[in-house]
Amino acid sequence: MSDGVKDLVVVEQFLNTLDERAFSWHGERHTGNDGLTSVQALSAWLKTHDLVGAGRELRASDLAAARALRAGLRDALTGDDSARTARALAPFPLVLAPDAGSGGLRLVADSGTPGLDVLVETVAASVAGGGWRRLKLCASADCRWAFYDTSRNGGGRWCSMEVCGNRNKTRAYRRRHAD
Structure with missing residues (x-):
């Protein structure tokens, strides 16, 4: 897996902090939830994904920025x-800055919201690179679960063929064959 795909996995996980799934599977009712309901929840998520170091206290405005970024990306x-x-x-300005490692330039976000800059930079780089x-x-x-499409032609539509793909194809089949 390339570094760009690995980085997009973190963006995917960020997008899935909002779980909108509302369906039954094998008799179990799935109800969605929001993983970013408080500053503490955001802080825990960012620390779990090594996006913000200890010692930096987040504010309510950081939570609002994270939720706005997530909504905009979704x-x-x-x-x-x-x-x-x-x-x-x-709302998350990007600039080109010297990259000490390569000697070239790289995209850098400086939103003032700890942890979100890495996500913004990853999205901008993946847009530029086609990922x-x-x-x-x-x-x-x-x-509406976020997923990385690994299909050969990039035409995947379902987060899981076993769950969502199967349910939707079965519904379509039943509609076509209804009396």
């Missing part, structure tokens, strides 16, 4: 409109 994944991604990143088009929301209306 909205950006709902269509092929690149302007949506640009709008999602607009962003592989990050998608499940096409199932009662799921």
